[in-house]
Amino acid sequence: MAEFDQSKIRNFCIVAHIDHGKSTLADRMIETTGVLTSREMQNQVLDNMDIERERGITIKSQAVRMVYKAKDGEEYVFNMIDTPGHVDFGYEVSRSLAACDGAILVVDATQGVEAQTLANVYLALDHDLDVFPVINKIDLPSARPDEVKEEIEDVIGIEAHDAPLVSAKLGTGIEDVLESVVHKIPAPTGDSSAPLKALIFDSVYDSYRGVIVFVRVRDGVIKKGMTAKCMASGASWEVVEVGYFGPGQFIPCDELSAGTVGYFTASIKNIQDARVGDTVTSVSDPCDEALPGYKKVMPMVYCGIYPADTARYPELRDALEKLQLNDASLFYEPETSQALGFGFRAGFLGLLHLEVIQERLEREYNLDLVTTAPGVVYKVHKTDGTVFELTNPANLPDPAEIEYMEEPIVNGEIMVTTDYVGSIMQLCQERRGKYISTEYIEATRAVLKYELPLNEIIYDFFDALKSRSRGYASFDYEIKGYEQSELVKLDILINHDQVDALSFIVHKDGAYERGRKMCEKLKGEIPRHLFEIPIQAAIGGKIIARETVKAMRKDVLAKCYGGDISRKRKLLEKQKEGKKKMRQIGNVEIPQQAFLSVLKLDEGN
């Protein structure tokens, strides 16, 4: 590693709109540089979590080192840093970008520039990265590379006339991309003799080695045996191992010098001690100031997570603990619900993050979960002048004690073909969006800007957007801040018992509609009992909607023919099994999916 002089190093990332082929291009580059044989290549080398592969989204950023022999006869070291593709992980993206000197922008030759393309390019430019575009999917019949090039120049304002034309799928044009990396991305700068200054852009937890910290060394050298510390957390340790990233593996080396990208381990037990964005320096010879941009990411979306089988609470706790080792942005604390028993209130960066964690708990830890409707963090200003952050609707104080409430608002950008502008605007209106502007980026496409309450987009906004634009709209947002809002808590009463896990915060104008739909939905979810069950929605003490589950009059097995008792037994067992999966509220048994019904209120409308 040390033999390589800085001028032969290129640190870059690939940015793209989702599905424009970023991971496939990365795979082809790795393949072409010969680090791996084709046979060793799994389909997408960089995405090594199952969920990522299935959803086609890169969740944790990772890095890989490649050795490329360029046309000028020189060997170059490429450090490619893969960035997460979803807005939930915006901060991780920004730290990954900060570790790079340049970026490849992948644009789909059939779809052109999309909302996330813009957002990601601007983010890259904000980090002073040199960006060059690559036009992908030129093998598709509907590819229009020339138009897309023009679009890139017009809309983004970066040069695109000599952009490599690529089919990552077929492997064509990859050589051009690699050459462009050599020529268009600058070599890193940095002084290896200065005090150590390295940026943490990711970290993973390994049960044998502790936290593996991914760093970009700006200045100085990090080597085995030295004592390093994190400037924000203040934690320090002796470095046990340093190395760089082979595809899917870690390759130890002696030291990492200024301009390089690699990892180190130091028996770090707690991932919170080495958070993304922190600066690593040497204890004996510290640098003057930390690298800019560190912030502790705050969860934006909260929900309750409960084990379906109450006896498995300890397993859920252990699983969350383990997941948190790998995910510094996952937050959780114990909570108790009358309806659901012991569980946790967990905070996430966004809805995707929530879904990913939920799936990992279910898949990797084999847990059946009941999750309550996700909510955002509200600021409650009380009459006594205090302010607190509300993450669980059940904790909302008495209305008499509330001066006013605030909710988080996002700046949303929706890119859509002009045909669907009307229906998308209508959707934004329905979601309490505040119209800001429309910009036409070309004759057929527009960017709509809206301010939207976060709690209106965390459920099914993406789905609604896709269905109302036949898949043509793309959406990106960032948190704007908090604004005062007329919010109320909607409670659900089942057989006159309030069910805490079903309460949620809603804008007062939408409360009646939501309450009505909730009752309707629950009526369909709750099986008939021996007695009649009223389902009511209430605000404060006032009932605003009601449905009734009629009493069961009959529940009889068919006649037993020919002594076929096994079949009858199976029927009864199924009935009993179904009952086990229910939650008891008073004397009513509620199936677990009822707790999710609040999420699906727009179905079938």
Added chain:
Amino acid sequence: MKTLGVYIHIPFCKSKCLYCDFLSFPEGRERQALYFDALKKEIEVCSKECKEYLVDTVFVGGGTPTSVDSDHIVHIMELIKTHYKLAEDAEITIECNPGTADFSSLKAYREAGINRISIGLQSPDDVELKMLGRIHNRQQFEECYNNARRAGFTNVNVDLMGALPGQTLEMYENNLDYILKLDTPLEHISAYSLIIEEGTPFYDMNEKGQLHLPDEDTERNMYHRTKEILAGNGYKRYEISNYAKEGYECLHNIRYWKCREYIGFGLGAASFLKCRRFRNTSDFSKYTSYFLSLSSERNSEMKADGTGAFVREDFEELDRKALMEEFMFMGLRMVSGVSVREFEERFKTDIFDVYGNVISKLVEEELLERHGEFLRLTDRGLDVSNYCMAEFLL
């Protein structure tokens, strides 16, 4: 001596009714003959494992047993008598559909020792019969019924179905009234509600909203009226959907509900023998080719544990827990309920030690009651028997 029930399955019928999900199908005479050859072989080879039993009930069911050549049935009865110890007063039932049994065959059954006949009337209303896909009409039932009496049957059951598509309470009561006014009063009545089973034409029609079933309240009213009307005519309900004149309860069915042993012969027939449940294959070719391949010289033997008997499937060894559960959920089908003393004799433990919580819960919900040494479902409990029975699974 231990007693045993024998069930014989005849999987043939003239045509499939629209609501039927039983193992039955129309079949030509040659294939029927093939089946009976196999069935006879099965009855022969199984006699070894039933040596220590006295057979006191036989039930020939289907399908439509009376739709096949009566000689087959007569042969089967002869085999039973030859190879098994048949009690002198055994109850021997055959299921019969109107329009498939003439006087001579009914007489042949009676002479072969069959002493109880169960006639699948379902409805005396020709419009309803047609809608159900039945092949007979009311007049054919009357002929069949009178012939059965003439042939010497003194224990006759009629199946009556309620909650039919488009049926009103009044229409149903008329049907009940009809079977109560037969020249010779019936000894036994099975009155049950139409159940829409998956995989039947009725299921698909219902999914498409074409069936117009009576609502639940009407169905329950039919059920409750049945009990009242039949009680007024001297029929006692002894099981959820079975009514009998004193002394005419169906012993074979009671055997099922009391979890006593039985062996099933024929395609798909279920058995409960020596604490094991199992069933014959439902694959016609597999069943017939297996038994037809057994040469008579070879001392072939069927074993309940499944060795050398690959036509038997779904073996299930019932442990004490499963036996207790079945004793309860089957027993509670009977209006008389389950005997606390019998439970203790069978399982050497107090029923309240095992089911105390369930019993008090159901008693509190007024679904279960104690009557002498019996625990039985209340009328309301019988309405929601599924709910109650599921509680007895441990």
